[in-house]
Amino acid sequence: MKYNVEHAMPLMEFLLNKTQKKRNDIKKLLKFENIYVDGHIESYYAYPLQIGQVVEIQAKKGNQLLFSILYEDKELIVIDKPCGLLSEQTAGESEKTAYNIVKQYLKKNKENIYMVHRLDQYTSGILMFVKSKKLYDLLTHDWNHYVKIRGYIAIVEGKMKKSKGTIENYLTESKTQNVYITTKEKGKKAITHYKQIQTNKYYSMLEVYLDTGRKNQIRVHLSSLHHPIIGDDKYGAKTNPIKRLGLHAHELMFIHPITHKEMRFTSQTPESFQKLFKKG
Template sequence: MKPNNWAAKAPNKSTKSSDLLFQVTENTELMVFLIAKMPHKSRVNIKTILRDKQVLVDGRATTQFNHPLIPGQEVTIKTLKAYQEKPYKGLSIIFEDQHLIVINKDEGMLSISTDKEKELTAYSILSNHVKKTNPSNRIFVVHRLDRETSGLMMYAKSEKVQKLLQESWHATKERIYLAVTEGKLPQSDGTVESYLVESKAFIVYSSQNPNNGQKAITHYQTLKSNNNYSLVKVTLETGRKNQVRVHMQDLGHPVIGDAKYGSKVNPIKRLGLHAWVLTFVHPVTKESLHFETPIPKKFTGLF
């Protein structure tokens, strides 16, 4: 096995604790260095980080992927949120290219407009964002998150890419949520499978009748628990409306703050659901993209 010639260093006083700081110990190029230090990121991800001036060599932002490195230099990788030039209220853009946008949405932010709210939505904010480059630019909805659910979402920049993403949505590599549920689950892990049906009152419920509703499969694993709550990793095999919320209710341990599906407590004043990890194949470049967001502090504070 080839030894790792690039040693990580402790951040200095001018570097945020969330930044990554490395010392170069051999001659190489910047892209080669970054690929070695961030194997979980694709070349597209790394090029975006370079483009957004999040990579500093000896304290100076560097955007050229073939920038030469020599022993003794320091490379700092800034956090995406810390280096975002124009943050938007209610969301942060964590990846963008000419085909799509991936965001981290706050709880309380609508994915798209409704009859009651048309202005302050992720869709409207991103529409204005892309029009700054070209007034004719547009964005297109790929999927949705409930208003009170935070986390990862993506939008397409053309109808063609929207269609490609929606057609391959069932084949998305990873869609992982974090849920805080009431009480301690009797089994630390397992799978819930049912057919989901939506009533005229817009409430989704489970059925075991294959002729009634859409098949939904949810895998879950308890990460932390105490007498009152459980922090549960939820992996979706299918992506149905309110799937996680309904299946946690089916287990008898609804998501906290989810009165619609049986919760009687709301200790963090929000729905205890967060879209944590999203991994998919880029519909145009065919590269595998992986995104992971921080666990909300309100979740961890309960444990």
């Protein structure tokens, strides 16, 4: 969690205002060296902050967290999920999941946690949980009404014939958990918008935005254009140059159902994605 300093004040006062945490909880963060000011550890509660500085709350090495926290307040927690980590438990894994790790992280403050959306195990990026049952009910009841932007960065095989476009069809899932395109009568509508932002001889980097959030939607849609996502052998990829699925959730924006405030979160494109397009 990063916070920009807009007014000069002592560190403790700043953290109380920004995080809505209790004074004792902030003292523990300072004691265990979880507070950084402009990149250095700061444990003095009265440290005088200046305008323009950046304060960050960060888990130390050895902490149970396997990811960065992009944002947290009394109602939300937004993480940067790494590739390979499950969003929630499966039949084969219940402990090492984003949901369980965040639940344990919040346990000390006796806070609840609710999952409002998911990312595939091998998709990295923005994953949001809520701490309020009321907020959970409102968001999940009308997710598409409140969520305005769901953006991804995808690396696909080959050069795109069209630099931008929209894919709209119907998807369903087989008994073997493969998602495929079907008829209107048998499937659920799925709409994906894409725009090419970088390309070379072998790969293209796309910015992708969703109007719907079907399982494996981006993977199936891009594969249907004969440009599967790199590392996605399930949907036809032949290459895996970065040893992971080339899909990253980089932007999420929604209108808070209670406060009506616009909430927008971003995550940097992984360096391994960028390296594919560096010359030399």
